[in-house]
Amino acid sequence: MTAPAQEAALREAPLLEMQGIVKTFPGVRALGGVDLDVRTGEVHCLLGQNGAGKSTLIKVLAGAHQPDEGVIHWRGEQVSLGNPQAALRLGIATIYQELDLVAGLTVADNVFLGREQSRFGLTFPGEINRRAAALLTRLGHPEIRPGAEVGSLSAASQQMVSIARALSQDARLIIMDEPSAVLDNEEVQRLFTVIRDLTAEGVAVVYISHRLEEIREIGDRITVLKDGRTVATGLPARETPTREVITLMTGRTIEYVFPERRRPVVGDPEPLLEVEDLALHGTFSGVSFAVRPGEIVGLAGLVGSGRSEVLETVYGARHATGGTVRVAGRRLRRGDVGAAVAAGVGLAPEERKSQALLLGESVARNITISSLARFSRAGLLSGSAERAAAREQVRSLDVRPTDETREVRTLSGGNQQKVVLARWLLRDCKVLLLDEPTRGVDVGARSEIYALVRDLADRGVAVVVVSSEIPEVLGLADRVLVLAEGRVLAEEPADALDEHRVLDLVMQGTTTHGVPITPHDTTRLEKTQHEGTVA
The missing domain is CATH 3.40.50.300 (P-loop containing nucleotide triphosphate hydrolases)
Incomplete structure (x- = not known):
């Protein structure tokens, strides 16, 4: 076989293979048999509704969760990803949607966290500053100062710092979970340029996004999850019709996304x-x-x-x-x-997890938190009345699972947003x-x-x-x-x-x-x- 043919065969062979992956949490089967293969130098898009199992799957791949069943092959060899360090040693880096940066540290410290340069017990900040600056310039953001405290940066700049961290780890597979969520159009195009440069160098990318137009632009192949299972894999990203993708994700055809506008109000009511x-x-x-x-x-x-x-x-x-x-x-x-x-006045803020929700509290408490006075008598809170009111909102808004005592952190993003809306519905x-x-x-x-x-x-x-x-x-x-x-x-x-x-x-x-x-x-x-x- 000629050298070009060998190279082509290597690129076509799976870099990563996950077969029959099962993961169960108490009372919940998050993954019920997932198959995924990713090739060298491709952008493989992972799609599915909230709750389909995407987050659990990437945490298995990142070594944060251990599968109950199934096998993982990396470059043709079966591996066990016992912890995140094991995944990083193989060359698997993950950029989570909820960025795991340390607000009190500098940009450079975050980029090289846990991998600081030292000699004889002494660290050399100048070196990591120079390396961080080079990575950020490569990402098209030379204006982000390596010495700046990362907590002072905008959400978009923090996203770029997280991507720079992944690049600094010399990863062969980078998992990007909703990387464009806090980026504007120009920044998304810069990100896509970086992704194309990486894949040209043989780096593979698993790209998760709910924006189908992005999948069309940057993706090579698609895998769709539904209810913790693979329902389709290897679909060509640019040729697969949108209607087919949506039907695979939801199990139904969604013809009309936006509801019909109401008729104009008769007369001219005073503004609220x-x-x-x-x-x-x-x-x-x-x-x-x-x-x-x-x-x-x-x-x-x-x-x-x-x-x-x-x-x-x-x-x-x-x-x-x-x-x-x-x-x-x-x-x-x-x-x-x-x-x-x-x-x-009610506000559902942009960052619902950090600004709107008490993640360790129940769905019920998150719904009633702004209306607790109506469930209190003589300074005592009626828990049964509070739960009953929350239960009614859960049913009305079809929050899933329909258990108001469940911790809100366990809900998907769409259902968490429903909880925020339910809070203000209850508040009238x-x-x-x-x-x-x-x-x-x-x-x-x-x-x-x-x-x-x-x-x-x-x-x-x-x-x-x-x-x-x-x-x-x-x-x-x-x-x-x-x-x-x-x-x-x-x-x-x-x-x-x-x-x-x-x-x-x-x-x-x-x-x-x-x-x-x-x-x-x-x-x-x-x-x-x-x-x-x-x-």
Whole structure:
């Protein structure tokens, strides 16, 4: 066999083979027989709904869980991954969705944690700083300083630090669990460039994402899990129809993801939420909008446009430096979350695990935490009444498993998001602020959450939605505000916009270098678009 033929055969042979993998936890069979093979130099995409077993499978592969049954072959030899160090020694590195960085350490310390350079017991920070800087430059982020404390970085920058750590381990297989969840479009393209460079060098990547358009762009083959089993493997990523992938993941065909918009409200009801000239120094200014009962307003824009900060400021989690917020005509105190909640404002934040959920507590307590006063008499909490109210919400929102006493950390991402929504349903909130409501949520659960949000609006709740996915904003909202660099560029009905129009507005807005564009100044933007000049 010639050298090129031998090389081709090596690339076609599986680098990794997992056969019949079974993993059972008390009362739960997480994996019921999973098969997966990954070839050298390919991007193998692992798909499945939340709860399908993806996270458990990659933890088995990373050495964090031991399988009850099944075998693992690495480069043709059967291996036992008894712990994460054993996986790393073989060349298997994992980048988890919930980043495992140490906030108090520097970027460089995190990149080389546990592998610090030392001689005669002395460490040399200059060396690891130089190596970390080289890795971050390779990732297209030379602006991330190796000496910066990692806790001070944005979520996107922290993701890049985690990827740099994997690259520093000279891995032959890198597992990426939702790596693009906190990245904007430009950063995703940089990530894809890095992935292509790695695979060209023979590194294999297992890529997990709920964004099917990413799978089409970066993937080579697909494996689909459902209910802890492999239902399809080796599917060509670019040729397999989306409908087929969704049907494999869900067991049903989902024709319509977004619920039908409600008919316009008769008359002109007073707004439930009024935001006027709201400002947060250094982040955004002059933000004004109103939301009426039953209306869903979307905030669209790139990462860093100020979308999430607007929601947090309305909620009182950030102290506004200017402007006013009114709920049902009543002005809210700045920076007072308690006053906002008392007025009927609820927030489902972007990072639900760290900001919205008590992971060690039950589903019931997470649902009732903002309404405990209604279950108290003479200072005593009625646990039975609390659980009964939570049980009703669990049934109403179809939270699975239907056990309100279960720890919320054991639920899938989509069901955890339902728990957050249930909290505000129980609270009978008037205004609901949703920040990235479907991040890390599979396509089946997404449609359920969209239906829940529309149902809340139909009950008269005023909803504000932030999403980095423009099609999600346009499909769910009735009206959309487009933001860039902390300013509102346009405010239009959602059905008057498309993704290209929003991106055009955003990109032109970010090239004005601070020149304000008012919500009604769309004529000038359209004119400059037509002429091909920068406004």
